[in-house]
Amino acid sequence: xxxxxxxxxxxxxxxxxxxxxxxxxxxxxxxxxxxxxxxxxxxxxxxxxxxxxxxxxxxxxxxxxxxxxxxxxxxxxxxxxxxxxxxxxxxxxxxxxxxxxxxxxxxxxxxxxx
Amino acid sequence: xxxxxxxxxxxxxxxxxxxxxxxxxxxxxxxxxxxxxxxxxxxxxxxxxxxxxxxxxxxxxxxxxxxxxxxxxxxxxxxxxxxxxxxxxxxxxxxxxxxxxxxxxxxxxxxxxx
Numbered sequence: 001x002x003x004x005x006x007x008x009x010x011x012x013x014x015x016x017x018x019x020x021x022x023x024x025x026x027x028x029x030x031x032x033x034x035x036x037x038x039x040x041x042x043x044x045x046x047x048x049x050x051x052x053x054x055x056x057x058x059x060x061x062x063x064x065x066x067x068x069x070x071x072x073x074x075x076x077x078x079x080x081x082x083x084x085x086x087x088x089x090x091x092x093x094x095x096x097x098x099x100x101x102x103x104x105x106x107x108x109x110x111x112x113x114x
Numbered sequence: 115x116x117x118x119x120x121x122x123x124x125x126x127x128x129x130x131x132x133x134x135x136x137x138x139x140x141x142x143x144x145x146x147x148x149x150x151x152x153x154x155x156x157x158x159x160x161x162x163x164x165x166x167x168x169x170x171x172x173x174x175x176x177x178x179x180x181x182x183x184x185x186x187x188x189x190x191x192x193x194x195x196x197x198x199x200x201x202x203x204x205x206x207x208x209x210x211x212x213x214x215x216x217x218x219x220x221x222x223x224x225x226x227x228x
Binding site for chain 2: 043045
């Protein structure tokens with residue numbers, strides 16, 4: 001069965017430090033990949049998406065992600081985090097044939113220390 | 115364009131009551147999704163509609179959960195009867211239906227069942 005794994009339930013970094021949140025998927029073909037962010041008491045907001053082409057995609061607020069077919073991964077990165085980046089981050093995949101249905105990872109809670 | 119609207123934002127119900135949650139998708143979106151979000155289970159798909167037709171009905175939720183799409187711009191999720199274990203955040207999302215597109219999420223309804 002298709003699945004998405006976010007191995008880190010919680011990540012804590014200092015403000016100004018770099019960040020990587022990990023995401024791995026299981027599927028034989030290339031899926032469509034997304035990163036969403038959820039701030040407290042809000043819905044999910046799209047950070048970035050990958051459909052094809054350049055494996056490094058840019059998103060909002062300085063976030064980027066890199067797709068690796070060989071590693072079945074789609075890790076999220078940011079060069080310098082701000083305290084306002086504290087939130088839960090979800091990786092999600094869509095397999096096209098299922099319409100726009102998404103399979104979500106369990107999320108990573110990012111805490112940024114001032 | 116207005117985003118996804120969900121009402122109410124908060125709902126408190128007694129065990130055994132019937133509650134109805136409402137969702138208005140983004141104008142022009144034909145895919146609509148209902149999710150339940152809890153800390154333990156994460157994001158769980160309850161229902162998926164395409165052009166008002168039910169495409170997927172989460173197997174574990176069939177007995178007391180019923181989602182309907184009365185027209186292309188309005189959907190409801192009925193829980194009958196409610197149980198304390200239904201306490202969660204219920205999220206509605208919508209998407210375009212041609213190709214693969216990201217989902218846009220509403221702010222959610224926080225349900226507490228006493």
